[in-house]
Amino acid sequence: MLFKGVPASHGIAIGSAFLLKVEELKHAKRLLESSEQAELEVKRFQVAISSVRHDLENIADTMEDVVEGRQILEFLLLLLQDPTIKRDVESRILGGLVNAEYAVSTALRGVMEKFEVMADPYIRERVADVRDVGRRVIEKLTGTEKDVLDKMQEPVVLVAKDLDPSETAGLKPGQILAFVTDMGGRTSHTTILARALGIPAVVGLQKITSEINPRDMIIVDGIHGHVIVNPTQEELRYYAGIKEKFQKAEKLLQKMNQEPAVTEDGVRIELAANIELPYEVELVNKLGADGIGLFRTEFLRLAQENGENEEDHFAIYDTVAFRMKPKPVIIRTYDMGGDKFRTGLNSVPEANPFLGYRAVRIGLDRPQEFSIQLRAILRASVHGNIRLMFPMVTHVEQLRRLRDLLEKVKNQLRVDEIPFDNDMQVGIMVETPATVIALDLMLPYADFVSIGTNDLTQYSLAVDRGNPRVADLYDSFHPAILRQIDTVVRLCHSQGKWVGVCGSMAGNPLAVPLMIGFGVDELSVAPSLIPDVKRMIGVVTTDAAREMAEKSLVTETGLGVRSLVHSYVMGKYPEILLDENDWETGG
Structure with missing residues (x-):
């Protein structure tokens, strides 16, 4: 049985399922009888905060060699000690004469609701961080801390509705083969941690927790975003080969961390x-x-x-x-x-x-x-x-x-x-057709330009990228987008101005050769994509990139452009493993 989700952390894992139940951030309301009782509840809350801080600091200490893990734990600690949130909780206890657990749950749900309505995935996925901190505080207040993960006797594929960042950070080496979740996205702290720890992950599977039974055999394909439940022998053999190919590619990328991004013919990007x-x-x-x-x-x-x-x-x-x-x-x-x-x-x-x-x-x-x-x-x-x-x-x-x-x-x-x-230096972002068309009038007042391909695509194609009914029309490889990028680079270079691309197209392996071919001076991507993009740059020659860029300008469809670049990429970088988002959308 095949399920498709979001490939959050690359890699292949095969193992048995372990279902983890995740509690919602809710707690019953209990009215207090006096302000004296409310003061005692505030003290309980403060003690719980202190205890959670101690726990998070201990987890951070165990992650000395995992930079991302330490950083995310530091973020959770900052969130835990946020004065605005603490004041809100204490004011709910004192003003409403309610128990600390209820005050924590209602205050933090209010914070989560602000983030949940935002289309920016990075900000929206901070909901999981707020929920993580809230759950830990409530567990301290109620004395219901869990140690389910510590009791696992063998490595498993963790299956959950969602997984808290601090839970992921606290996993012991070799304890988890992979994880799959109903919720989550590429920029959640849980998936960032998974990438740092080398744990394959697929998220956003919606209802997979209701489709899997404990001990089911599972293949997790974190490259393409696929989860296969109770696979056939043929599927097991196929994915064993993909896993070996992926591990070889990862070793090569790790060696390139401190090397500059240089094309095959020596051009620095x-x-x-x-x-x-x-x-x-x-x-x-x-x-x-x-x-x-x-x-x-x-x-x-x-x-x-x-x-x-x-x-x-x-x-x-x-x-x-x-x-x-x-x-x-x-x-x-x-x-x-x-x-x-x-x-x-x-x-x-x-x-x-x-x-x-x-x-x-x-x-x-x-x-x-x-x-x-x-x-x-x-x-x-x-x-x-x-x-x-x-x-x-x-x-x-x-x-x-x-x-x-x-x-x-x-x-x-x-x-x-x-x-x-x-x-x-003072620059501007190019994110609308109006800016592209009138750029010659703006450049005298700008030292540099950075192209935001996400908004440029949305505004050019009149497509709301967050609307699933028209999401298939959102395509950064559309000829109208590529022609605008070419126009911007040519105009800027004619006036001695530097051009970067900071939209997600800069991190798409199939777009990288085109950006080099158009003459873009800089690519700015999510930190986790730097090794892959650096490797992609390293196998491209500027002559081939220019030829592909020129052909892309007269290709009728985005799919045709991808096909054009795909054949070149697979010939130069056969070990690359593209996920479906690279192939289906331009970002």
Whole structure:
């Protein structure tokens, strides 16, 4: 029986199923009789927080050699100690005279609901982190901690509705062959940990927990996103061969971590990383990235319920710049709006937020708030190689106003005698057809350009990438998208401007040769994709890439473009294992 899901962590595993029941973040309400009892509940809550912190620190200590594991545990610890959440829980206990368990569950469900409605998968999948922390606190309060995983006698394939990051981090070596879940996506902390630990994983299977029985034999294909329950002997032999092929390819990639990204004929390609939080920097450096091509800052804004705090932002930007120095760090100003609204930021409902009050439109409408972020970025610029990037610029006048606002912030810093890099580069993202068409008018005000292929595809093809009814029309290999990329690169290079690509197309193995062929200067991808993209760059020659890029511009369909590149890739890199997302969508 075959099930198809999202390939979250590459690899092949064969073993028996172990079903893990995961409790929802809910608890019964119990009314207290007095404020004195409420004070005692607050103390119980504080003790539980302290105990969970101790447990997470112990798990982190066991992950000394797993950078991603330590970083994710650090994130959970920060979440656990978030002052806004702690105040909310305590105020619910004291104000509503309710038990601590109920206050924790309702407060954290409120946080989860904010994230669940967001289309950005990275932000949406932080729901699992909130739930993880909440479950641990409630287990401490109720004295119902579980040690089910510790009792397993042999390596198994873990099957669950979802799996908490801290549970994954706490797994003993050799305990889990693979895991499959109903929920989750590629950017959840659980799947990031699975990749770091080398555990194959398929997620987003929806109802697989109701289709598998304990001890069923399972094949987990984390490359293509397939799960086969009770396979035939022929299927077992086939996947044993795929597993051997994958292991050989992985050993080759590990040797390339600190090597530069260079084409087969010796042309250097900048390969950078997309990050969202400062703890990711250590992994970026470990994998030998040339810099940070996209530092998203929306999560920092979403986490600040009480408005902007310049010092908090400065500390984060300063830390990232210092740790990456002398490599460049491109900080994108808030791309709030669309799928990333924080409660209270926009009081007017919008029929289509992606075409509404978003990104620099908000910044220019709220210059005082926006200036706080700009000021923090400028202050940090003296401690590293920071570049500033504005998203969703569609009018030249917007860009002029943004530059004027930045200059006002600089002047105020001069008055305050606070140092900054006056020569800090300022760029824009190209995410709409309007920006492509009017780019010649905007380039005099921009030092560089980065193409966001996700939004460029969505806006060009009039397709909501989050709508399953039209998702098959979302295709970054569509001729209209490739022609726009070619236009942008040619125009920028004619004026001596640098061009990067930071959308998910930059990490698609079939798109990499095309990007090189178009002359893109930099590819910026999720940190976990750096080894694969580096290897892909290494087997491409610039002449062949240019030829494929030219042919792609006159190919009628996205599928035709993929076929064109696929034959070349398989000839040069036969050990590559493409997943269905590489083949079916352009990202």
